[in-house]
Amino acid sequence: MLRVAGLLALSSVLCLAGAPAAAQTPTPTPTATPTPTPVPLSVPATSTIFAGTGSGNYDAVNVVVEPDGSVFAASAGENVVMKIAPDSKKITRWTFPKDASPSSLLREPDGTYWLTELGGFKIAFFDPRTNQLIEWKDDARRPTSLVKRADGTFWLPETGGILTHFAPATGTLTYFRSTKILTLSYPYLDTDGSVWAGDFLGGKLVHYSTDASKATLYALPNYDGCPEGSTCSPQPSRIIRDTAGKLWISFYLTGELARFDPATKELKVYKLAANALPYDLLLYRDRIMYSDQRYAYVGFFDPAVAVPAKTVTLESTEVETTATTSIAAQEISTLEPKVEDPTAPVPVVVSGIGRPDITDIPAGVTSVYAIALDTARGRIYFGTYGGVGILTPPLGPTNNDQYFPQAASITGQGTARYRTQIVAWNRGTPDTTAMNARPSVPVTTRLLPNGWIAGFSPSTFNTLVPDQILSLADPIATEMNAPDNFGALRLVPDRAGDDLFTWARISRDREGGGTYGFARNGIKPDGAVKETEAGFLFTPPTLDQRTNAGFVVVESSVGTLSIVDGNGVVKATKTYDFPAGYHVQGSTIFQYFGIEPVANARVVFAPTTGRVMPFGVSIDPITGDPLELEAFVPSRAGTLQWLAPVARGTGAMGGATRTALQLHAPSGTGTSDANVTLVFRRAGLDVPALSATLTVGAGKVVSLPDALKELFGTEVGQGIIDVISDQPVFAFARVTSSDASGGSYGYGIGGRRGGLAVAGNQRGVFTTTTDNGFDVTRTDLHLANLLDVPQSVTIKLTQVDGQAGATRDLTLAPKEVRILESVWFDLAGYGTNLGRLDVVSNEAAGGGGVLATFVRSDRKSLDADAIVPYVIAK
Numbered sequence: 001m002l003r004v005a006g007l008l009a010l011s012s013v014l015c016l017a018g019a020p021a022a023a024q025t026p027t028p029t030p031t032a033t034p035t036p037t038p039v040p041l042s043v044p045a046t047s048t049i050f051a052g053t054g055s056g057n058y059d060a061v062n063v064v065v066e067p068d069g070s071v072f073a074a075s076a077g078e079n080v081v082m083k084i085a086p087d088s089k090k091i092t093r094w095t096f097p098k099d100a101s102p103s104s105l106l107r108e109p110d111g112t113y114w115l116t117e118l119g120g121f122k123i124a125f126f127d128p129r130t131n132q133l134i135e136w137k138d139d140a141r142r143p144t145s146l147v148k149r150a151d152g153t154f155w156l157p158e159t160g161g162i163l164t165h166f167a168p169a170t171g172t173l174t175y176f177r178s179t180k181i182l183t184l185s186y187p188y189l190d191t192d193g194s195v196w197a198g199d200f201l202g203g204k205l206v207h208y209s210t211d212a213s214k215a216t217l218y219a220l221p222n223y224d225g226c227p228e229g230s231t232c233s234p235q236p237s238r239i240i241r242d243t244a245g246k247l248w249i250s251f252y253l254t255g256e257l258a259r260f261d262p263a264t265k266e267l268k269v270y271k272l273a274a275n276a277l278p279y280d281l282l283l284y285r286d287r288i289m290y291s292d293q294r295y296a297y298v299g300f301f302d303p304a305v306a307v308p309a310k311t312v313t314l315e316s317t318e319v320e321t322t323a324t325t326s327i328a329a330q331e332i333s334t335l336e337p338k339v340e341d342p343t344a345p346v347p348v349v350v351s352g353i354g355r356p357d358i359t360d361i362p363a364g365v366t367s368v369y370a371i372a373l374d375t376a377r378g379r380i381y382f383g384t385y386g387g388v389g390i391l392t393p394p395l396g397p398t399n400n401d402q403y404f405p406q407a408a409s410i411t412g413q414g415t416a417r418y419r420t421q422i423v424a425w426n427r428g429t430p431d432t433t434a435m436n437a438r439p440s441v442p443v444t445t446r447l448l449p450n451g452w453i454a455g456f457s458p459s460t461f462n463t464l465v466p467d468q469i470l471s472l473a474d475p476i477a478t479e480m481n482a483p484d485n486f487g488a489l490r491l492v493p494d495r496a497g498d499d500l501f502t503w504a505r506i507s508r509d510r511e512g513g514g515t516y517g518f519a520r521n522g523i524k525p526d527g528a529v530k531e532t533e534a535g536f537l538f539t540p541p542t543l544d545q546r547t548n549a550g551f552v553v554v555e556s557s558v559g560t561l562s563i564v565d566g567n568g569v570v571k572a573t574k575t576y577d578f579p580a581g582y583h584v585q586g587s588t589i590f591q592y593f594g595i596e597p598v599a600n601a602r603v604v605f606a607p608t609t610g611r612v613m614p615f616g617v618s619i620d621p622i623t624g625d626p627l628e629l630e631a632f633v634p635s636r637a638g639t640l641q642w643l644a645p646v647a648r649g650t651g652a653m654g655g656a657t658r659t660a661l662q663l664h665a666p667s668g669t670g671t672s673d674a675n676v677t678l679v680f681r682r683a684g685l686d687v688p689a690l691s692a693t694l695t696v697g698a699g700k701v702v703s704l705p706d707a708l709k710e711l712f713g714t715e716v717g718q719g720i721i722d723v724i725s726d727q728p729v730f731a732f733a734r735v736t737s738s739d740a741s742g743g744s745y746g747y748g749i750g751g752r753r754g755g756l757a758v759a760g761n762q763r764g765v766f767t768t769t770t771d772n773g774f775d776v777t778r779t780d781l782h783l784a785n786l787l788d789v790p791q792s793v794t795i796k797l798t799q800v801d802g803q804a805g806a807t808r809d810l811t812l813a814p815k816e817v818r819i820l821e822s823v824w825f826d827l828a829g830y831g832t833n834l835g836r837l838d839v840v841s842n843e844a845a846g847g848g849g850v851l852a853t854f855v856r857s858d859r860k861s862l863d864a865d866a867i868v869p870y871v872i873a874k
Contacts, residue, residue, distance in 0.1 A: 044394040046349055046393065047350045049384060062104045065381060066107075072113065075383075079102070080093045081093070089341070091342050115146075121137070122135045123168075132332065135333075136331075139328075143164065152169075162177050172325060177322050178319045181206060185238070194209060203235075205249065207262075213321060217317050219316075235254070248288050258270070284300065286304065288301040292368060296368050299361070305357050307357070343387075349395050359455045361455065363382055363389055363391050364385065364389055377579075378393075379391070393448065394457070394580075394581050398525075399525060403523045407486065407504065408487075409477040409482070410484055412508070419473070419506070420505070423834070425469050426441045429497060429499050443494065446492065447480060450585050458476070458480035505517050510860065514863070516626070517865070519768070527613070528554040530610075536614075536631070541662065541703045541705055548589060551614045555610040558575075560576070568700055571601070622742055627736070627748050636750065637729060641751035643721040643733045653745070653864050659733050662734075664701045666699070673695050674698070674728070678723060719784075733748070733750075735747055739862070759843065772833045778822045781839075783851070790814060791812045791843060792841075794810070797836070800835055823837065837854075853866055
């Protein structure tokens with residue numbers, strides 16, 4: 001992911017230099033343009049706190065996530081080490097010896113732990129598998145934390161200003177002292193074996209040599225308001241190093257973060273919220289994540305846009321340390337584990353405050369201590385008063401939400417810039433009052449950024465009046481002010497009802513004019529793949545296409561993601577466990593699995609709990625055109641379905657148009673090979689239908705790269721394919737063309753069942769009709785009568801402001817396929833940048849109907865999108 005510029009843009013101050021004054025003419029005083037104050041944004045998240053019985057004094061200052069997803073934390077206040085099971089349904093607590101007060105935890109690869117005890121001043125080794133505890137008495141004072149050296153020994157800073165070296169094999173403790181160091185905070189072990197720590201009370205940054213015989217002291221600046229001649233420590237606490245090699249330090253007392261460059265000795269200090277108490281630090285997606293003990297926040301600080309409150313160069317001095325040694329005997333005991341249910345964990349939606357440089361999310365109860373990242377499962381853990389909490393994306397969904405599982409405002413490979421246009425329409429159904437008012441629909445559009453857990457959730461808000469069509473050309477970059485991001489768009493209507501209809505298109509500009517892209521209607525949560533189902537998408541029939549795929553989690557889900565080749569052989573599988581609102585994309589999907597690309601395969605999404613919304617796209621390496629790989633759910637398989645529109649050698653994309661067909665017959669108990677009859681019905685009257693048969697083996701994929709010629713011998717023609725089979729099958733067509741560059745462009749379209757046809761008492765609604773010049777964009781309407789009897793429809797145009805446009809009545813002959821090119825021009829006699837078109841059935845209620853499809857084409861690139869209508873009541 002590329003660098004995020006920030007949630008809000010700050011305008012710079014315009015400074016005007018005055019020119020020399022002419023004689024007798026006063027020089028006007030220029031007025032600087034004021035810098036606007038950013039308006040804080042609401043950044044939602046979900047907070048869930050887990051605690052054991054009686055754990056009201058829990059103060060987890062250290063949280064560790066195990067590879068299996070379980071979580072360990074130590075609490076000095078409760079005198080326990082606690083484990084939360086991977087499914088969060090059980091808690092195990094080990095009570096330590098009286099007054100031990102376990103604090104820091106350091107995990108070994110085998111799942112055992114080293115820890116410090118603040119009460120008894122001891123170092124301990126704990127094995128949760130055997131419940132054994134080994135302790136060594138520390139003769140110094142309160143070891144805060146420990147880091148492990150390459151030789152298996154440890155460094156421990158002491159609150160008394162001592163750096164201790166501990167060798168557990170012999171029980172040897174070596175204490176390194178200097179009178180210039182008052183007290184030490186948490187250690188950071190550098191890659192060269194040296195140790196950094198903060199002199200918490202002495203106001204210094206301390207850098208120990210690898211053997212601790214010497215220490216370099218960097219005097220930190222006093223905090224604001226310090227009496228003259230005094231030393232006032234900002235109380236440096238935690239230290240981490242970022243990817244650029246700079247050290248980040250939390251200044252506990254002054255509510256600041258500081259960045260220190262060891263090479264130049266430059267220190268930049270950044271202000272957090274007033275009176276904040278920053279404690280723990282982590283790196284997260286180029287940001288500094290921190291915990292705040294005063295406000296119970298988990299904070300996200302963006303160095304790329306933050307402005308330092310002060311910048312200073314630190315003075316340094318080098319001191320030598322003196323060393324003393326003692327030997328500690330082992331004390332061995334066995335702890336008794338107690339397994340219990342957590343106390344009623346209830347997910348709570350919390351609203352954070354987002355500014356350009358800082359987002360603070362109120363996550364805990366009264367304080368937030370330790371924080372830990374579980375990027376493999378999309379969770380942030382935090383220690384708080386009373387237990388351990390989990391921070392996840394906002395709770396979802398409501399039944400009326402609309403999702404676009406893939407959306408982007410990014411620069412792709414090379415210099416290709418992708419953006420996402422969204423269009424929304426409010427049908428405006430009258431309410432049930434005597435006035436029959438047609439209510440407006442307030443809509444929040446939020447980006448669910450790829451791989452983000454919390455801390456970044458840009459959004460925009462609009463109110464749609466009845467019949468209004470709202471179009472936003474690039475809302476991620478413009479209205480949300482969050483360019484260089486991709487993920488899913490979630491549109492949330494702030495009123496009940498089914499009046500919100502949406503459409504979106506992802507596209508990139510083509511050199512020489514025009515665009516390449518794909519478009520689709522929004523998906524409601526009930527269109528997601530749910531537990532016990534297995535959704536999938538086809539990978540391209542050739543290996544030259546870059547294939548990205550993934551899913552957005554609609555409801556917290558556990559499951560598997562697999563690559564299955566055309567013969568039904570599983571090539572790779574990954575398990576997942578993600579919270580609602582999390583977006584994950586494999587770019588490419590084969591790299592995500594660590595395997596070579598597989599043609600004519602299936603990417604299979606199989607949740608065992610929850611719901612996910614799969615997505616996929618293939619990108620041509622030359623044109624950069626993204627072609628959507630339609631996701632299939634089990635209900636999409638059928639014995640009678642239609643692929644429309646398909647073409648060869650003609651149509652909106654020109655004479656190089658070809659149709660590749662992919663068919664899959666599911667396997668399982670009682671299934672067998674599918675015998676499939678394909679009927680190609682071309683546009684125009686008195687054009688005979690062409691048919692062919694083939695067999696699709698159970699569990700396999702059949703791929704035809706030029707289906708209209710291979711099956712029917714057709715050189716030129718466009719229309720619809722009937723797919724008739726004795727066993728349910730899935731069908732997908734890739735309709736593509738090529739240009740002089742050798743690259744391809746086009747659209748993908750999946751088989752549609754009869755329920756998606758416009759029948760009696762129904763209308764099909766296309767929210768995005770565009771006819772703005774034969775050299776810009778045009779929209780063709782493809783109609784196919786599915787019945788052996790005539791079907792009557794009325795075509796209605798509605799302008800963007802809701803005003804009625806032209807209408808036309810049509811009667812389609814039995815099984816007729818008809819194309820209305822440039823349909824808005826054809827009916828109205830003029831063009832439009834944006835309008836709505838309804839196909840209204842004039843037949844009585846019953847089966848069958850008319851299959852309607854838009855082909856919206858760019859007249860410079862010739863790339864086209866195939867759009868299906870919303871089929872709703874008249």
